[in-house]
Amino acid sequence: MIKRLTAAAAVLVAGGGAVFWFLTAPQTIGAATLPSGDATRGERVFWAGGCASCHAAHGAEGEARLQLAGGVELATEFGTFVAPNISPHPTDGIGNWSERAFANAMLHGVSPEGEHYYPAFPYASYARMAPQDVTDLFAFLKTLPEVEGKAPENRLSFPFTVRRGIGLWKLLYMREEPVVALAPEASEEVKRGQYLVEGAGHCGECHTPRDFAGGPRYGDWLAGAAAAEGNGIVPNITPGEGGIGSWSASDIAYYLESGFTPDFDSVGGSMASVQKNMSMLPKEDRDAIAAYLKAVPARPNGYPSNR
Amino acid sequence: MKKLVLAMSTLCISVTAVLAADDPIATRKRIMDSTAAAAGLSAALMKGDIEYNPTIAKAAILTLGASAATFGDYFPEGSGEGQTTASPKIWEDADGFKAALAKFTTDTSAALEASGKDGPADLDAFKAAVGPVMSNCRSCHEAFRVQN
Numbered sequence: 242m243i244k245r246l247t248a249a250a251a252v253l254v255a256g257g258g259a260v261f262w263f264l265t266a267p268q269t270i271g272a273a274t275l276p277s278g279d280a281t282r283g284e285r286v287f288w289a290g291g292c293a294s295c296h297a298a299h300g301a302e303g304e305a306r307l308q309l310a311g312g313v314e315l316a317t318e319f320g321t322f323v324a325p326n327i328s329p330h331p332t333d334g335i336g337n338w339s340e341r342a343f344a345n346a347m348l349h350g351v352s353p354e355g356e357h358y359y360p361a362f363p364y365a366s367y368a369r370m371a372p373q374d375v376t377d378l379f380a381f382l383k384t385l386p387e388v389e390g391k392a393p394e395n396r397l398s399f400p401f402t403v404r405r406g407i408g409l410w411k412l413l414y415m416r417e418e419p420v421v422a423l424a425p426e427a428s429e430e431v432k433r434g435q436y437l438v439e440g441a442g443h444c445g446e447c448h449t450p451r452d453f454a455g456g457p458r459y460g461d462w463l464a465g466a467a468a469a470e471g472n473g474i475v476p477n478i479t480p481g482e483g484g485i486g487s488w489s490a491s492d493i494a495y496y497l498e499s500g501f502t503p504d505f506d507s508v509g510g511s512m513a514s515v516q517k518n519m520s521m522l523p524k525e526d527r528d529a530i531a532a533y534l535k536a537v538p539a540r541p542n543g544y545p546s547n548r
Numbered sequence: 549m550k551k552l553v554l555a556m557s558t559l560c561i562s563v564t565a566v567l568a569a570d571d572p573i574a575t576r577k578r579i580m581d582s583t584a585a586a587a588g589l590s591a592a593l594m595k596g597d598i599e600y601n602p603t604i605a606k607a608a609i610l611t612l613g614a615s616a617a618t619f620g621d622y623f624p625e626g627s628g629e630g631q632t633t634a635s636p637k638i639w640e641d642a643d644g645f646k647a648a649l650a651k652f653t654t655d656t657s658a659a660l661e662a663s664g665k666d667g668p669a670d671l672d673a674f675k676a677a678v679g680p681v682m683s684n685c686r687s688c689h690e691a692f693r694v695q696n
Contacts, residue, residue, distance in 0.1 A: 473695060500686050501591060505584035507685040509695040 265408025267351040270344055276373045278340065283381025286374045288521035290367070290441040292382075294514040295324040306517070307385045309334070311392035315361055317469045319455060320397030322361035328388040336387060343379045344372060350411065357407035359395065360455065365415050366443035374441065414456035420445065421462060421537055430525075434533025437526060438463075447475045447511065450543035463534075464543030473510065474544045481539035493531035498524070573632050576622035579615050586611035587685060590678045593671070602667030605674045609663050612681050613656040620649040635694045645692055652684045 287293075293301065296309040310333075311326040328334035335343065342353040350357060350364035358364060367375075400406060420439050423431060438444045449457045450466040465477030465484070480486035485493065492503040497519040500508035508516045519527060586608045592598045593605055623645075628634050638645045659677040668674035 495591070495595065499591070499682075501587065501682075505588040505591070505685075507689045509689055509693065513686070513690055 261409075262405075264412060265357075265405045267349070267355055267357050267408065268411075269349050269351050269355075270341065270372075273372075275340055275344055275376050278373075278376030278378070278380030280377070280380040280384050282374075283377035283379070285522065285526070286370075286378040286441060287381050288518045289437055289526065290378065291443065291515055291518045292327070292378075293518060294511070296327050300514075308388050309382070309385060310388040310390055315469060317361070317455075319401045320395065322359060322395050322397075323392050324362075325392050326388060326390065327382065328385060329383050330387040330389060333389055333391045334387065335382070340376055340379050343382075344375050347375045347378075348372070350407075350415075357404045357411070359397075359401075359404075359407065360410065360414075363443040363446045365411075365457070366440055366446055368415055368417050369419065369436070369440035371436075371440075410454060410456065413454070420459055423536060427536065428532065430529045430532045431536050433526070434529035434531070434536075437530055438533050442530065444478070448478050458543065461540055461543040463537055464540035467544045468511075475511075477540065477542045478534055479537050479540045480535065481541050483542035484539065485534070486539065490528070490531040490535050493534055494524070494527040497522075497527045497530060572622040572624055572627045573630055573634075576619060576634075577632075579619050579622070582611055583615040583619070583685075586615070587682060590674075590682065594675055594678075600671045600674070602663075602669060602674075604667075605678075606663050606667030609656065609659045609667075609678060609681070612678075613653075613660050616649070616653040616656045619652075620646070633694050635692045638692050648684070648688045648691065652681070652688065655681045655684060 292309065293306040295313045295315070296311050297306045297313075298308065298310065299313050301308070309326065309328040311324040313324045315322045315324075326334040329336040331337050338353060345351045345353075346358065346362075347364060347367045347370065349368065350360065350362065352358055419435055421435060423435060445457060445463060447469070448463045448465060449459070450461050450464060452458055463478050464481065466475050467473075468475050477484035488496075488503055496502055496508070497516060499520070500513070500516045502508070519530075589598070589604065589608045590612075593600055593608070598604070623634065623638055625639060628636055628639060659681050662668065662673070662677040668677050
């Protein structure tokens with residue numbers, strides 16, 4: 242009897258393992274055809290995507306924001322993630338990557354070696370980008386300076402060291418479709434804003450609270466969150482209580498352009514670097530982001546009131 | 549007209565400062581409020597929300613100048629405690645804070661000089677004068693203010 246039970250348990254464990262292995266297999270874009278990229282268009286995607294905020298040196302200004310050597314650290318409760326070198330350096334950066342490898346990283350969070358990336362790299366948002374924007378971005382990155390030197394490895398502890406487990410995370414939280422169901426009569430401007438905010442801009446990565454597994458709580462979309470690092474908060478940017486309902490669309494657009502809030506405080510914290518990226522976008526994109534933020538469902542603050 | 553009143557009221561800050569000298573935190577907050585009001589007024593002019601007027605423009609620059617001249621006097625040792633977002637770095641890196649204040653003063657002085665007796669003649673002249681002053685807000689806040 243005991244023998245039988247043990248055997249049954251072994252089968253269950255093995256079966257469970259097989260199911261786990263099957264479910265967590267990294268998915269890629271496969272053989273799908275990719276549109277050819279254009280570096281000029283790609284610069285706009287680069288600023289919308291905020292690449293420089295993690296991949297350029299902390300506090301970099303001007304041309305230095307195009308030196309994407311990585312090394313910026315994100316110290317979270319799961320461990321410390323380190324942004325890698327994504328300059329076109331052939332060995333230390335992504336100079337030898339194919340366009341397809343880049344698209345797999347951006348749209349599926351899978352490395353050229355076929356492993357899952359950690360979602361500190363915000364591919365759960367980038368997955369909502371159009372393939373054309375991804376190849377345009379790749380073309381632009383290729384034009385940037387090659388920077389030598391690999392960034393240090395992530396410093397994580399078990400079980401977060403098991404990359405395969407990220408496959409489950411992806412099953413639970415990744416979705417290519419839009420987060421907010423906009424009204425059918427929503428303007429093209431609002432739709433463009435949705436694409437920028439939910440996709441490349443990856444605003445929800447910091448402004449949406451996360452659950453115990455580090456997945457976004459989509460029901461509290463953009464409602465503000467406990468900061469990933471330290472004890473601070475990331476503000477509620479919905480029109481709900483505690484949010485920015487009192488800001489007009491032009492206030493939001495002006496903030497993204499200049500870094501000044503409606504009562505003329507200046508942008509601070511991690512947003513300072515994000516705002517620098519946003520200021521590089523064409524005005525119509527900042528206006529679109531503002532229009533979308535006026536259209537998202539109002540939510541009360543997504544972080545505990547004692548923060 | 550409302551905006552003009554706002555502009556004029558921001559000019560009264562140095563008086564307020566004297567009245568509240570025994571409470572450095574309240575005083576510097578008041579100065580910073582008027583700084584923000586002057587920055588807001590400047591931005592409204594630059595964005596075209598208020599029609600450009602050299603007298604209003606000069607009032608804004610003067611207010612920023614008054615802030616630069618007085619703000620730094622209200623950070624005595626020990627005033628980093630209480631209802632304040634002043635960063636401890638103000639005292640840890642006193643030289644850095646002094647340098648940031650000096651830059652604020654230099655930039656506002658240059659703007660004042662450029663605005664002449666009647667204020668900057670046109671919007672472009674005003675933008676050129678006040679732009680560098682406005683950049684001080686952010687750099688100083690990033691270094692010396694803690695965000696809640």
